[in-house]
Amino acid sequence: MENFEFFNPTRIIFGRDTEKKIGKILEKDDVEKVLFVYGKSSIKETGLYDKVVESLKKEGIEFIEHGGVKPNPVLSHTKEGIEKAKKYKVDAVLAVGGGSVIDEGKTIAVGAKTNKEVWDFFRRKREIKKALPVYVILTLAATGSEMNGFAVITNEETKEKLSISSEHIFPRVSILNPELTFTVSKQYQAYAAVDVLAHVIEYYFSGQYCPNLQNRLIESIIKTVMETTEIILNEPHHYNARAEFMWASTIALNGLTRLGIKGGEFPNHMIAHSLGAIYDLPHGACLSIVIPAWMKWYKDKNRTQFERFAKEIFNANTAEEGIDNLKAWFKKIGAPVSFKDAGVPEKDMDIIVDNAYNIAVVWDMAQKYTREVLTEILKNAKD
């Protein structure tokens, strides 16, 4: 087991009706004015917006609205949020939504406390020293952003999709009510499932040594994600399935699953980010295209683990069968597994490779993921 450090101070409030507590939670923390960050109009349609407003008003908490966050949150809109946070001198950020809203909220929290260019933190030119406290009400279980110190933003001008990582952006409190995900469409549930699986399998496969305990924890999450997704696709209002999926998605990327693993990288996310930056495809859809392609390329570098995966998850015998089964499962739940499925033109291959390579440079992975290697991987995703 490799040396590691683990720290995760986010307080989770999980369960039915918990969103009504937001006013009291903020009041207890002496928050007087928040930037209320959200996405499209869906939180208004579901009634969540009204509930949040009611809870805030009840405790006398002022709020400045910052709606309209996009699914792949963009830098320009984030900067507008930073300006508002500064102008109105808010004490905290309240992000009500999925990973995109939380990530934009976290970035605003960082930007509000500095006069420096916020994109510099993403380019890793500058270290994050402070941020406003972030509070979350989660409406889409997928990214794990509700309990980690990461945020991903797309710079539309440069077509870069990059991330920040800091202890200062762990949400202070995250409210997780599985009922708020009842309205997540089948398509987005499929993407979410792929995203969660991707979070746990990156290190599991790409690490040089994965302790058995970690193998087991990761496989527990994989089994739960697959089991509950199948239930959810049939019964979108199944509370326990939504709840288990939600909590599985949170612990998949809260730091726990990667502890003690030797080596390990996020190659699938790296390539998927490039697809997401260029085509504005949902993150999960990018991943379901990339993962089987990457696995096909990588499998012989860690055959034992691929065989373990095949056995544990699909009761299959070979690495190849494990990959085929996973690809078939992605198809079954309605996630694309090729460029063709997602309508990505094959002629764009070089553009995608270039973009992915640029991320590889920022992530310090360019030595392994050269343009040639990236081309080889992406060719596996043609159809």
Add this chain to the structure above:
Amino acid sequence: MENFEFFNPTRIIFGRDTEKKIGKILEKDDVEKVLFVYGKSSIKETGLYDKVVESLKKEGIEFIEHGGVKPNPVLSHTKEGIEKAKKYKVDAVLAVGGGSVIDEGKTIAVGAKTNKEVWDFFRRKREIKKALPVYVILTLAATGSEMNGFAVITNEETKEKLSISSEHIFPRVSILNPELTFTVSKQYQAYAAVDVLAHVIEYYFSGQYCPNLQNRLIESIIKTVMETTEIILNEPHHYNARAEFMWASTIALNGLTRLGIKGGEFPNHMIAHSLGAIYDLPHGACLSIVIPAWMKWYKDKNRTQFERFAKEIFNANTAEEGIDNLKAWFKKIGAPVSFKDAGVPEKDMDIIVDNAYNIAVVWDMAQKYTREVLTEILKNAKD
């Protein structure tokens, strides 16, 4: 899945040589004077004491020693520590040892910040409002105290073994170096294994509903504990086995495994605490006696879960076989499974029942665990 709240702010520094960081960690937190709490002379024999002192001195951190903590830490010695902490106005407590040392350290941290009788917190007459920060260097992986807000102390006068629970006593930082457990004897490794298993199976069996995700996480820990204990008993210096066991023991009782379970109690601990209070037996030895006895009494109240356990852990078919296999495994690793094994006189039955019943009253479990029920359970442990 039941509503829950999860919060665990302890920072874990895990791995080889990490104990040397203690001085720097305290210095960074502006700690100038600590109460250095430890047990018997073993940390002096292993050289750990010298390493800690060197690290503290290097950073100019003053320390007041409070050694001699007993395996079942007692109130009188804890009170001496509280007096020292107050007299020397320490900023923090540094506990170097296993669960007993940490628990006494936590209690001192509470006592140092109040002029009230510290035992009142254990009798749940008073709520803990503050405590000194606690830092830990772990030398025995078992209790999970290094990453939770619990502490157990024995009042020798009243023969009560009671616990406190508070967010204020989560260790600020816990240093976990598996190498420091190389010298843990085979006997104590066996007790530790039983203790960790006990931490995860209490809710798993006694809950009315256990989500599949939690079932899987718990079974992952059980399998890891059993697998690594067998390796450790053969090869005490096996780093990875010690490391996986250590981390499994930490996450077994850091709050994660019980989330979302409906109902759930700690009946085995309740009864084991009474044995520990009366006979000063190691906690793990008390548990290995109690668990099979309790299971035999309880199994028909939750047969499905006992059958699941039998299948998952032992590939056995019936609830009874699962229990028999577990009891046999306890025996195999050298843990006692009856009063006879542990030298507890059968004639003391009424005294044990009375003591356990008193804990049941404090823990609000006396309605279910009447004297009659406790007698019935304990009779299963006769031989």
